[in-house]
Amino acid sequence: MKSSFVMVFAFILPIIRAQVPHWGPCPEPSVQLAFNLKQFMGRWFEIAKLPAQFEKGRCIEDNFTLTTENSFRVSSSEVLKGEIRKIDGTGVVQDPKHPAKLGMSYSYVLPYSPYWILSTDYVNYALVYSCTDILRIFHVDFAWIMGRTRTLPEATVWKAKETFMNNNIDVSRMTATKQQGCDKTL
Ligand SMILES: *[C@@H]1O[C@H](CO)[C@@H](O)[C@H](O)[C@H]1NC(C)=O
Numbered sequence: 001m002k003s004s005f006v007m008v009f010a011f012i013l014p015i016i017r018a019q020v021p022h023w024g025p026c027p028e029p030s031v032q033l034a035f036n037l038k039q040f041m042g043r044w045f046e047i048a049k050l051p052a053q054f055e056k057g058r059c060i061e062d063n064f065t066l067t068t069e070n071s072f073r074v075s076s077s078e079v080l081k082g083e084i085r086k087i088d089g090t091g092v093v094q095d096p097k098h099p100a101k102l103g104m105s106y107s108y109v110l111p112y113s114p115y116w117i118l119s120t121d122y123v124n125y126a127l128v129y130s131c132t133d134i135l136r137i138f139h140v141d142f143a144w145i146m147g148r149t150r151t152l153p154e155a156t157v158w159k160a161k162e163t164f165m166n167n168n169i170d171v172s173r174m175t176a177t178k179q180q181g182c183d184k185t186l
Helices: 002-018 154-166
Strands: 020-023 042-050 058-068 071-080 083-093 101-105 113-120 125-134 138-147
Touching: 042 154, 113 154, 125 154, 138 154
Parallel strands: none
Antiparallel strands: 020 138, 042 058, 042 138, 058 071, 071 083, 083 101, 101 113, 113 125, 125 138
16 A cells, blocks of 8 residues: 555656646636637647746747547647757547547657647637646646747737636746747757
8 A cells, every 4th residue: 555655656746846736626727619629730839838847948839730530640849958859749639529628648658638728719829728636635737828929919928827817727937938039940
C-alpha cells in the first residue's frame, strides 16, 4: 500500500512541478458552442500561457491538420536557445456530443490530456484549457491564448483573460510568449 502511494507521487510530482496546482477538483468551464474542428485547423501562434516556463521558448506555434472527421495531427515548434525545436502530437474529439472537448497527446505511450476549446472565432483567437484532477484532492492546469497572428490587440488579450476568470480559472500568473524576431529566424 505504502509503496504504491510513493510510486504514484514519484510519477505525478514532475507533472505537478510543470503545472500550477490548486486545491479542489477541476473547474467546469463552458466551452465553445457548436465547435467546428475543421475551421480550427491550420496555424496558430501562442500569445500567452499558464504557467510560465523556466526555460522560455520563443516563437511558439502549432499547426493543426485534420486526419479524419474527428481526429487531427499537430506539429508544434518553438525557438529555444537559437534552435528550432519541433514536436508532433495527435488529437481527437473524445465524445461527439462535446466536440469542443478535445483530447491531445504528444506521445503514443501517454493517454490523451484534455484540450478544451473554451472560445474561438476561428479567424483571430482561441482560448484553450487543460485541467487534470489528482486524487480528487487538487488539480493542475494549463491555459493558452492563441492567435492566428503573432500578436493580438491588447483588448482581445484582456477579454480572453476575463473569459478564463469568469470560468473560475486563475490566470493571474499567465505570461506573454515572445513572438518578436521570429519570421527572420524561421
Ligand atoms: C501545416 O501543415 C500542413 C499539412 O502538413 C502543411 O501543408 C503546411 O505547410 C503547414 N504549415 C505551416 C505553417 O507549417
